[in-house]
Amino acid sequence: MTTTETDEVDADRTWLTEHGDPTATEREVLRTVVGSGVHGIAIEGTDDHDEMGVYVEHPRAVLGVGHVDGHYVARTVPEGHRSHHGDVDLVLYSLRRYLALVLTGNPTALLPLFTPAADVVLTTPLGERLRAEGPELLSQRAGHRFLGYLRSQRERMLGAASGAPNRPELVAQHGFDTKYASHALRLAFQGIEVVEHGRLTLPMPEPERSLVLEVKRGERTQQQALAFIDERGAHLEDLLASGRSPLPEHPDLDAVSAWSTAEHLRYWHEHGLAD
Missing domain, CATH: 3.30.460 (Beta Polymerase; domain 2)
Structure with a gap:
């Protein structure tokens, strides 16, 4: 470098x-x-x-x-x-x-x-x-921000945040905004890694990366994408609520x-x- x-x-x-x-x-x-x-x-x-x-x-x-x-x-x-x-x-x-x-x-x-x-x-x-x-700047606050961003992307995917999604071509092709969905799922996976291990691996590791790509390409239905997002989001929420993290609270x-x-x-x- x-x-x-x-x-x-x-x-x-x-x-x-x-x-x-x-x-x-x-x-x-x-x-x-x-x-x-x-x-x-x-x-x-x-x-x-x-x-x-x-x-x-x-x-x-x-x-x-x-x-x-x-x-x-x-x-x-x-x-x-x-x-x-x-x-x-x-x-x-x-x-x-x-x-x-x-x-x-x-x-x-x-x-x-x-x-x-x-x-x-x-x-x-x-x-x-x-x-x-980098690692010294992390705290559990990051987990809460990942969770908040996840929820925002989920709402936008459903068209509930600020009107219609701004990528109508994806909605026309797949029935929903797959980019918002992939962002939400990525944030869930990464938020869990940050809170659980105190690190952020880039590029995303497998198999998480492949699943996010499947959602982004429209290879998963909206119902499947929502199920993945909600399950991983709930896990992140549980980690934060329980305090099971090597990171300081603040x-x-x-x-x-x-x-x-x-x-x-x-x-x-x-x-x-x-x-």
Whole structure:
């Protein structure tokens, strides 16, 4: 794994949508693939390409009084348009905001910490130190977030969340939104692994990965998908209710704050930003 410059990574990309902190890419320390590809459940010719990264804010953004976004979003499609195969969606979070998301157990934010080396797009010494902290940042809060996201995807699959599903082509082909269903089942499996073992394996291990792919391809009926989701979801809920987990109930906020403070000061000093 080698350090790569942001300009080199994005050289062949034309961003049609950009908003957030315009200086984020100047101090990027980590970027990885996220989304279906890193889970091992991408279907060739159908999925877009998602990346998530972390950057260090300028001292003025942390210590000053001006407005700070704490994130940057770039897409190769115009604002308001759905991404399709071949499109790229990028989101960068400031280190402070990223750690806050991780400490809540946000399932997507956890991915750069556990992504295999082959899916690391850009890294630095700080990025590697951040990834090494991954297991220490987990708590049972993550299990609750996985469960909440699972339920949200299940509701969307059933069309009960915010109107009709936004992938009518899947409903027309399979009778239900198989992508929502696969997301719900994946979240159930991964939430169980996080709570039960204190880790997140990427890509998904077998046989869980194959079952999720069967649901995503429409090879299982909606009733079968619901049965899988509800059974695994109930198991995750039971684990959380019983406290049967090697993870602490809550993250150690003092320890993470101390680590974050030390890393910001170190980065600013090393890059001549501390004066």
